[in-house]
Amino acid sequence: MGGPATDMRQKLLEIRGLEVEFQTRRGIARAVNCIDLTLYAGERFGLVGESGSGKTTMILALLRMIREPGRISGGQVLLDGVDLLKLSDEEMRKTRLAGLAMVPQGAMNSLNPVMRVGDQIRLSMSEHGQRRPAEAGRIEELLQMVGLRPQVAELYPHELSGGMKQRACIAIAISLRPRLILADEPTSALDVVVQRHIMQTLRSLGESMDATVLLVGHDMGLMAQFTQRMGIMYGGKLVEVGTVEEIFSSPKHPYTQLLIASIPSFKSRGEFKGIPGVALSLLNPPTGCLFHPRCPQALDECASVDPSLKELDGHHTACLLYGREGTHAATPA
Amino acid sequence: MDKLSSVFTYLKDSPMLTAGLGLMAAILLFCVAGPLFVDTDAAQPLSVTPRLSPSAEYPFGTDDAGRNLLAVMVLGVPLTLRIGLLAGSVGLGVGILLGFGSGYIGGKVDTLIRGTVDTLLTVPSLVVLISIASTIREEISVEIMALVVASLAWMWPTRTIRAQVLSLRERAYVQMAKLNGMSSLEIIWKELFPNLLPYLAANFAGAVSGAVLATIGLEALGLGPQNEPTVGMTIYWAISFSALIRGMWWWWAIPIAFLAMLFVSLILIAAGLDELANPKQRMAV
């Protein structure tokens, strides 16, 4: 394996003004709110936020899997320059797995219980037009790539442990060599040792295939170890984007600062415990900056002006503390 | 008052339960108001001109033997309901006893009860009821009919209640009650029972429906109370006297219409209550 030498700044995924709305009885909730984000080829990017911050919804939006009563209400998702939101349903179906693949959150139940693991990998490939002869040995190869014995192909999901199931899911995800791998808390149901192994597998696979990995989660420690750049989400908005070093050593947005401060002292691992204040209601969002009611450093104008992402010493944040700017979106983060 | 308004809120959200209760109310109204307007003596043979199609005088027509079918329905629908309610209550009562016992005590008691129930469920109950009813044919009254039907009406409630108790038993509040030193009986009565109430009500509607179904099945074969004008016996007489081929459609269509209303009402009530007991299962239409 090992792709050709690539320009590390080659853009792979450009998200522009992405919006997802949910129509509820009590009004419209904007779960993903005007997100701008660019991912580069081969990088590992972490997306962090509380539950309900819209990070999983955003992943589903990238796959165009938002269900009623939700809908993608605006924006562009450019994968290698192609706007996924403009593809036909069938083109989008073919792009899933081949262009961008998903490693699921709940590996315990993510495989079809009545189908052998090998058959599930084979089915995913054949549904994308992969011919049978080309598959000979490919399934075993894929299983070995994710650290499973080839014999696992003959087993049913209930015969696998949680970690093995997650590896099988990864084997499916990489079967068509996607450029982008979306991993939504891929280790949340696993114990710590297995967690580490799975993350190492994902990392080495991403590197060997030169694939971009978008990791979603709330475990700051895991993010610090695994990713190169991070984005912080709050209330469906991206409030800060930067390298791991920047985010951890000099967080800019007050929300990020509280997030970092709330990590338990043994710095390597830990989940944040929440931020004081009333949780955000997407149905009835505050005016101005969404975070201002809970923000310890809020200014008067925070209640009226909604800041957008703005570059600041190489990394980006959406906060009025760092100066006002116009309504238009800043340069892509 | 608060509870009442929440009931109404629920009814507004559950068209099934509302429709089911509405139908049932209509049937009950017919049973209660009927005798005030109709001479029920005309439900006996030879009381009116036979073989009349529905008219203003006899809205449901008359049968071969000279019964006024309106009078027959006014008497028969409550009789059939009574058999169903009696058998359903006995069935549910036994089901509650065995279901709670099986689910809560567990162990060998559970194995025995579950095994018996699962075995009996594979036996065609109507066929067994036929064998019972045919031997005591002459002595069948409405009450005996109910008991015969109830003898095989308890398995399904037992099975489903047991499953519910098993899942409830593991819930935190039951575990808390245990830690607080409540006895098994207390826990069943004070903790499990109230939580299962809507579920039990749904089961009751199901049990009544099953009992009426079995009753009508037996009666359609002639194995019902011979001298009572129940709905099922009316259908039996209609079949026996070839009402179908002779074009006397009202003789069989009217009892069927009443039964259809009854069954649909019961299934709607059961489904609506099931939703109430189990909001997760709420049908996502």
Add this chain to the structure above:
Amino acid sequence: MSRGFIIRRVGLFLIVVWAAASVNFFIPRLATGRDPIREKLGLLAASGGLRQEGVEAMVKAYQAKFGLDKPLHTQYLNFLLNSARLDLGYSLANYPARVGRMIANAMPWTMGLLLVATIIGFSLGTLMGALAVWARAPALFRHLVFPLMTLSAIPPYLLGLVVIYTLGLQLNIFPLSGGYSPGTFPGFRLDFILEVIHHSTLPALAIVLQAVGFWALGMRGMMVSTVGEDYIALAEANGLRSKTIFFRYAVRNAFLPQYTALGLSMAFAVSGQVVVEVVFAYPGMGTLLFRAIQASDYTVINGVVLITIMAIGLVTMVMDFTYPLLDPRISHQRLD
């Protein structure tokens, strides 16, 4: 499948049959405190309903068979032995017809109708229930739920009367009753088979109408929870075709409890069919039973009850044996 499981399951089947036979034996004796067979024989002889030599022969036959003068437990043992050999004795009302022979004649009719109607009702209902939940299916299927629910609530023999009246009498498309026309001689010929199908259509329709509703409701409930499963979402994320996800992921898994229910419902289906057969004068076990009830022919009643319970027990057992083929989780647990 382990040998232990097979032995236990066959044992359960034998227990059911034994219990059914015992109920048959004891209920008449306990319920009335008398022996209905002997009573019936006396009644028939007194009313001259039987030719004298017939009664003599029958009484002798019964005394030899059941040893009616012997103590109850001996009678019981004899009864069990005879039942085990499927020797069901003579019909009381149609001597010298043997009960076993009468049942053997009626059995294929009942089994044929039951199997065909159940298979059609089950497959159609399962598919409609699945489509009612599938978001990409035509909205029509979502609106069918209420009519299906109504149909499922009404017993098939009542639907049968409606069906006879509309399709049989008013439109005159199908024959009203019987298994074949009176003039036809039964045999394995195309015209006879077509005639049987023609005659069976209405009773089958009555059963199917109710069964479709029942199975659609069950499948719908199962599908609602299945489509929420993680593996459905991942299948979509993996770009599988909608059709593949529907059949091989959603339906395939939601079907499993449905299949278990099919085994349990056989008993229920037979109960309904007994009356359907009566309504249609269809020459199966139900009609045989009905005539026997009318003639107080206890040996036939007992025989039909016993054989029906055995047949259903057998079907349920076969279904239990085939279930592991559908669900790998079961077979492997049993193998361990």
